[in-house]
Amino acid sequence: MYPxxxxxxxxxxxxxxxxxxxxxxxxxxxxxxxLREGIRYMRTLTDKPIGFNALIEKGSKKYFEKMNGWIDIALEEGIRFFVTSLGKPDWVCEKVHAYGGVVYHDVTNRKWAEKGKECGVDGLICVNDRAGGHLG
Structure with missing residues (x-):
């Protein structure tokens, strides 16, 4: 997904x-x-659903605030499928579910899977701890 x-x-x-x-x-x-203009441009290229990848770590307040705003914009623009990683996805689930959306969470082991489940994710993306994906 990146870059x-x-x-x-x-x-x-x-x-x-x-x-x-x-x-x-x-x-x-x-x-x-x-972000908003990019999403709108994608909508001119396809009418099929697109999802949103949210790295939700809270190590940087500035980054967290930016991601929080991006999630709001994505929801406002009609995106309803989200993939989260690098953090506790409870707050994302709350926002996305309020719009009728779905949240999947990247996990590398049972511990992170259980935490994701406790937070209300709709599905898990199970990746190897050596994969390119980011763990719970």
């Missing part, structure tokens, strides 16, 4: 029948899009 998640790639994945997930850091910082 190659540009609007054209996400739209092509969606058009091809894939579960197309956009990565906001990639879209904004690497490819230079304003």
């Amino acid at each position: 190659c998640s540009n609007p054209e790639l996400v739209a092509a994945a969606a058009e091809g029948g894939g579960l197309a997930i956009m990565q906001p850091v990639s879209l904004t910082y690497v490819h230079g899009w304003d």
